[in-house]
Amino acid sequence: MHARLPLLQPYPFERLRALFAGVTPAALTPLRLSIGEPQFPTPTVLTDALTAHVGGLAVYPLTAGQRGLRETLAAWFCRRYSLPALDPDTQVLPVNGSREALFAFAQTVVDQTQPAPLVVSPNPFYQIYEGAAILAGADIAFLNQTAATGFALELASLSEAEWRRTQLLYVCSPGNPTGRVLDLDAWRELFEYADRYGFVIASDECYSEIYPDEARPPLGGLEAAHRLGRSDFRNLVVCTSLSKRSNAPGLRSGAVAGDAALLKAFLLYRTYHGSAMSETVQHASDAAWRDEAHVVLNRQQYRAAFEAVLPVLAPVMRVYQPDAGFYVWAEVPGGDDAAFARDLFAATHVTVLPGQFLAREAHGTQPGRGFVRMALVAGLDECREAAQRIAGFCRTQA
Ligand SMILES: Cc1ncc(COP(=O)(O)O)c(C=O)c1O
Structure with a gap:
């Protein structure tokens, strides 16, 4: 065992x-x-596409998904986060919901040959981060998010030695359960830490489409990176999902985007993990991502x-x-x-x-x-x- x-x-x-x-x-x-x-x-735009493409169940899907879906995903990220471009062949991948992606990502990036690998998580947090770290063979450390600091991530609470051991940092923005969105200054600081200590950031953004002001959608990790001149998204991946956005938690559909080198390794891992998305689900997802109404x-x-x-x-x-x-x-x-x-x-x-x-x-x-x-x-x-x-x-x- x-x-x-x-x-x-x-x-x-x-x-x-x-x-x-x-x-x-x-x-x-x-x-x-x-x-x-x-x-x-679940909106009919999604369910209609699902039933129209039920024939997709007859084929083995590709782990990378169909190019059409990756194009739709890349276009969605660009529209949503004002990005000039995202390469559908290298910078985006469909995943079976953000949960499996967040878990699998730790298995891909944690290097157990390094001494005492550490994964850092917000606290409170979505429990998958902790389980992913444990099963990837890493220790976990926490950044508290309390009312006293407006639910900011307390980066200074970890020691220099802990940051040096850190290989992966999960962030959740908008946060579950705090609802806190990381602003550009918070991202700037996170990227400084990531550069200084050489770790990867996985940003869980599955709540990004539920927000109070139509004119002010929450900032995302890719957008922050782009605005801070990091258009290669180095050391960053973001996870998004249709579960909340499109009332489809049973569809198991989401996407990961960001650093092409990380996504290449992630795709390799996923091929063996057996996490290809059914073509039927890919078509339904494609329709959902295209529709904002x-x-x-x-x-x-x-x-x-x-x-x-x-x-x-x-x-x-x-x-x-x-x-x-x-x-x-x-x-x-x-x-x-x-x-x-x-x-x-x-x-x-x-x-x-x-x-x-x-x-x-x-x-x-x-x-x-x-x-x-x-x-x-x-x-x-x-x-x-x-x-x-x-x-x-x-x-x-x-
Ligand atoms: C913070 C957070 N991340 C990820 C998920 C997983 O969502 P899904 O796998 O349905 O995309 C949830 C689900 O509740 C969540 O609260």
Whole structure:
């Protein structure tokens, strides 16, 4: 057996099930804000293409995907991030969702012949980064993101020796769960560190298309690199996905773009890993990436949910308006996030995720402790109803 498998931590939803074991919720309609799974329908532009190309199931797909899809992806990245060009043959690859890409990327870049390889992750974070590091044979170190610093990455918290061991840094922008978007100054600093210590940055941008202001889409890693004169995207890859953008988490479709040398190695790894995307899914993805109308509609719905929920919650708990994404990251009254989530579930049948399940103790603090994450993925009425039940519950805690 792989010696590091026992090092993998239980997944947050497993811990949530354990927390709720034996709890009987109030006899109200269940409202789940715990999982970041869009509840809006998958757009017909995608599903029509899927059924029209079902014949694609009869062929083995290429790991690199069809050139047409890579062209569509390159064009999307250029449009979205104001890039002059992206080479569809070397700078972009389709992947089966960002999760598998984020995991597989660590397996590609971590060099176990170097002493004590280190992977660095934000904290709180998406748990795949940690599992990817562990199974790639690396240690993991954390950069806390706390309210005290506006959820900035605390780069100075790692020692010189730790940065020298660092081979891969994950960042998540817009962040899950904080909703924080890295700005150009943050990117400048990240690139300085990457150059100084010779590590690679994997930027998880799967929430990039959910944002409050149509006129101000969040900055992405490729755009930042380009604006800072790094148009070869050296030492950088970004992962994006249709799961949230196009309400298609079951499609398992995303893309990776950036440094051509890294993508060449990644493609080699993927060929053996067996992660080619079905041609049927490629056609559906192609149609989805070409269409922005359904994404604009999605954003309107998320915006309405935030407008309905935040004013209800703000008087009873400290809520942090996210720069982007569909999560509310909020401080619970009393400070015990696990007890809050459990008692809220019992009293109101609303499920939220305790922040401590999304973070690790690091640098003397557990940055998820005292927070809960709420995913505003349901319809407007359900979000509103959930907010009212939560507010009512908070008032009973005072
Ligand atoms: C931060 C983050 N990254 C990546 C993913 C994976 O998304 P997918 O594999 O569906 O693209 C998720 C899913 O919730 C996520 O929250």
